[in-house]
Amino acid sequence: xxxxxxxxxxxxxxxxxxxxxxxxxxxxxxxxxxxxxxxxxxxxxxxxxxxxxxxxxxxxxxxxxxxxxxxxxxxxxxxxxxxxxxxxxxxxxxxxxxxxxxxxxxxxxxxxxxxxxxxxxxxxxxxxxxxxxxxxxxxxxxxxxxxxxxxxxxxxxxxxxxxxxxxxxxxxxxxxxxxxx
Amino acid sequence: xxxxxxxxxxxxxxxxxxxxxxxxxxxxxxxxxxxxxxxxxxxxxxxxxxxxxxxxxxxxxxxxxxxxxxxxxxxxxxxxxxxxxxxxxxxxxxxxxxxxxxxxxxxxxxxxxxxxxxxxxxxxxxxxxxxxxxxxxxxxxxxxxxxxxxxxxxxxxxxxxxxxxxxxxxxxxxxxxxxxxxxxxxxxxxxxxxxxxxxxxxxxxxxxxxxxxxxxxxxxxxxxxxxxxxxxxxxxxxxxxxxxxxxxxxxxxxxxxxxxxxxxxxxxxxxxxxxxxxxxxxxxxxxxxxxxxxxxxxxxxxxxxxxxxxxxxxxxxxxxxxxxxxxxxxxxxxxxxxxxxxxxxxxxxxxxxxxxxxxxxxxxxxxxxxxxxxxxxxxxxxxxxxxxxxxxxxxxxxxxxxxxxxxxxxxxxxxxxxxxxxxxxxxxxxxxxxxxxxxxxxxxxxxxxxxxxxxxxxxxxxxxxxxxxxxxxxxxxxxxxxxxxxxxxxxxxxxxxxxxxxxxxxxxxxxxxxxxxxxxxxxxxxxx
Numbered sequence: 001x002x003x004x005x006x007x008x009x010x011x012x013x014x015x016x017x018x019x020x021x022x023x024x025x026x027x028x029x030x031x032x033x034x035x036x037x038x039x040x041x042x043x044x045x046x047x048x049x050x051x052x053x054x055x056x057x058x059x060x061x062x063x064x065x066x067x068x069x070x071x072x073x074x075x076x077x078x079x080x081x082x083x084x085x086x087x088x089x090x091x092x093x094x095x096x097x098x099x100x101x102x103x104x105x106x107x108x109x110x111x112x113x114x115x116x117x118x119x120x121x122x123x124x125x126x127x128x129x130x131x132x133x134x135x136x137x138x139x140x141x142x143x144x145x146x147x148x149x150x151x152x153x154x155x156x157x158x159x160x161x162x163x164x165x166x167x168x169x170x171x172x173x174x175x176x177x178x179x180x181x
Numbered sequence: 182x183x184x185x186x187x188x189x190x191x192x193x194x195x196x197x198x199x200x201x202x203x204x205x206x207x208x209x210x211x212x213x214x215x216x217x218x219x220x221x222x223x224x225x226x227x228x229x230x231x232x233x234x235x236x237x238x239x240x241x242x243x244x245x246x247x248x249x250x251x252x253x254x255x256x257x258x259x260x261x262x263x264x265x266x267x268x269x270x271x272x273x274x275x276x277x278x279x280x281x282x283x284x285x286x287x288x289x290x291x292x293x294x295x296x297x298x299x300x301x302x303x304x305x306x307x308x309x310x311x312x313x314x315x316x317x318x319x320x321x322x323x324x325x326x327x328x329x330x331x332x333x334x335x336x337x338x339x340x341x342x343x344x345x346x347x348x349x350x351x352x353x354x355x356x357x358x359x360x361x362x363x364x365x366x367x368x369x370x371x372x373x374x375x376x377x378x379x380x381x382x383x384x385x386x387x388x389x390x391x392x393x394x395x396x397x398x399x400x401x402x403x404x405x406x407x408x409x410x411x412x413x414x415x416x417x418x419x420x421x422x423x424x425x426x427x428x429x430x431x432x433x434x435x436x437x438x439x440x441x442x443x444x445x446x447x448x449x450x451x452x453x454x455x456x457x458x459x460x461x462x463x464x465x466x467x468x469x470x471x472x473x474x475x476x477x478x479x480x481x482x483x484x485x486x487x488x489x490x491x492x493x494x495x496x497x498x499x500x501x502x503x504x505x506x507x508x509x510x511x512x513x514x515x516x517x518x519x520x521x522x523x524x525x526x527x528x529x530x531x532x533x534x535x536x537x538x539x540x541x542x543x544x545x546x547x548x549x550x551x552x553x554x555x556x557x558x559x560x561x562x563x564x565x566x567x568x569x570x571x572x573x574x575x576x577x578x579x580x581x582x583x584x585x586x587x588x589x590x591x592x593x594x595x596x597x598x599x600x601x602x603x604x605x606x607x608x609x610x611x612x613x614x615x616x617x618x619x620x621x622x623x624x625x626x627x628x629x630x631x632x633x634x635x636x637x638x639x640x641x642x643x644x645x646x647x648x649x650x651x652x653x654x655x656x657x658x659x660x661x662x663x664x665x666x667x668x669x670x671x672x673x674x675x676x677x678x679x680x681x682x683x684x685x686x687x688x689x690x691x692x693x694x695x696x697x698x699x700x701x702x703x704x705x706x707x708x709x
Contacts, residue, residue, distance in 0.1 A: 027400025170419030
């Protein structure tokens with residue numbers, strides 16, 4: 001009786017331990033699940049180009065100021081927009097230029113991550129071209145100018161008169177691919 | 182158990198164990214291990230309580246008085262971690278160790294050696310947490326939920342915290358596996374699942390929740406660790422990760438965790454209320470189903486902690502309705518407890534007082550929970566003292582009061598002595614008064630917009646903060662009385678009658694002498 005009981009107990013412990021390990025793996029599985037979920041639902045989708053739609057309606061009665069911001073974090077790059085802000089009509093395609101200078105004597109891979117204010121701007125912003133879609137490789141002391149092409153759609157709430165588009169460059173370790181390639 | 186019977190010793194079978202410190206280090210007896218769990222959690226309760234006193238002393242008046250902001254943040258962080266993982270959870274495991282074998286008629290826990298191991302991991306983890314205050318950079322200071330980026334930036338203290346959480350998680354998982362196996366395989370003949378005392382039922386469900394979510398917590402802190410030291414970017418936007426992902430995984434663990442801390446207290450209250458009402462529990466089976474529904478629902482509500490993190494409206498609505506749904510099974514429980522007391526021959530000894538206090542105050546905490554579940558209100562009160570008040574109503578006057586009820590209820594069985602009833606009643610009424618003094622006013626502070634985890638505040642919050650701090654000091658001192666009562670009961674308490682509670686019907690009262698012998702139910706009782 002005592003012996004058979006012990007065997008039953010050990011079998012159950014084995015099952016519960018396997019279950020525990022499965023749940024540990026599930027914790028890790030949540031990472032791709034989360035990414036897939038965001039991709040399917042279109043949440044947080046900031047690093048992929050949007051498709052250019054021709055004949056967009058331009059709301060010529062409204063003006064929105066787009067402030068441009070640039071930072072580099074942890075790498076010796078000087079990074080700035082060539083114009084501090086642009087005034088646009090919602091719906092009108094806009095081209096802005098950014099400039100990076102590698103101030104060091106080594107080749108560095110960087111990746112820019114966008115951030116918007118207000119945060120729901122991503123729903124009304126269509127980007128067709130951006131240096132943030134790929135990684136940027138800069139040779140020692142190289143200077144590069146890069147365009148961003150976007151449209152802020154007229155669906156932007158009418159109480160918004162100023163928006164900010166900000167980019168931060170981070171260093172990518174050697175050999176690492178761009179984030180969404 | 183017969184296998185460990187020694188040969189060289191002259192001791193009888195019943196007390197064959199080493200003496201002194203080695204008895205406690207090597208013990209595999211569920212009662213010894215239960216006692217160690219309870220003493221450990223009591224000690225941790227005072228460590229966490231001391232941190233709380235520091236927090237309230239700093240908040241006694243506006244301005245920075247005694248704690249620099251950096252140290253204040255360490256206090257709030259470690260207060261949370263120590264109370265959750267060091268005090269409340271081990272205390273319930275201590276109750277489980279003592280009570281489950283006696284309540285189902287088993288001789289011991291299923292895996293006695295693993296049981297010893299799961300206890301002795303705890304002091305290691307606790308020392309890591311406490312010592313982390315003294316390493317360069319101090320203890321973790323990013324809140325007990327250790328959200329990145331703060332937790333990916335902190336110093337050595339964060340690594341020690343991560344390691345401590347790993348150890349505590351391993352301990353909890355081993356404890357749960359032990360409890361599940363004991364309950365499912367080692368019940369006395371005739372003790373069917375639906376005859377088990379409700380305390381055992383709630384622990385069975387809690388243990389399943391633990392093996393479900395503790396590994397996920399272990400996973401998420403591992404990701405944090407590799408983000409910190411091994412170049413991964415799970416939560417680092419620069420490397421393609423997402424800090425919000427951490428919040429999702431953390432709360433996938435974190436919300437079931439709060440039910441892990443409350444379900445066993447439902448079990449204790451469901452034992453105490455019928456005993457002192459001298460009536461069987463009203464709606465036993467509905468209690469079991471309600472517990473199970475709460476456990477299942479608790480796994481699909483996690484994002485209500487993240488309404489302000491950015492979420493589509495559909496998501497917010499889903500998590501809001503799912504959260505509000507939990508009020509239904511919880512309401513069933515409160516209704517059943519009340520119905521059990523209805524027309525019972527009630528007496529109001531200390532365990533009963535704490536159980537009734539639990540019902541009163543837990544319902545307040547439950548209601549403020551429903552309020553927080555409503556998205557627009559939650560966006561308003563997120564990270565304010567309203568939330569602090571809410572979860573202290575469910576954790577202090579919920580879990581902790583139930584632990585006190587259980588301690589007073591079973592102390593005579595454990596020690597063979599009665600506690601001092603007059604002092605017990607003083608302990609209850611002082612706790613009740615000071616608890617409400619501390620936390621009720623925090624609702625007002627939160628509604629007025631006072632943020633949590635900040636050492637200073639605007640002048641208009643000064644009065645309520647002073648009241649709250651005075652209450653906290655009183656509550657802290659009152660708990661010293663509890664330690665006195667327990668020690669007094671063990672050392673010089675009056676001898677307890679065989680069955681001090683005439684309404685008690687569970688096996689440990691009906692089939693075992695008082696105090697419970699070191700080895701009990703070596704021949705299982707037959708339950709009719």
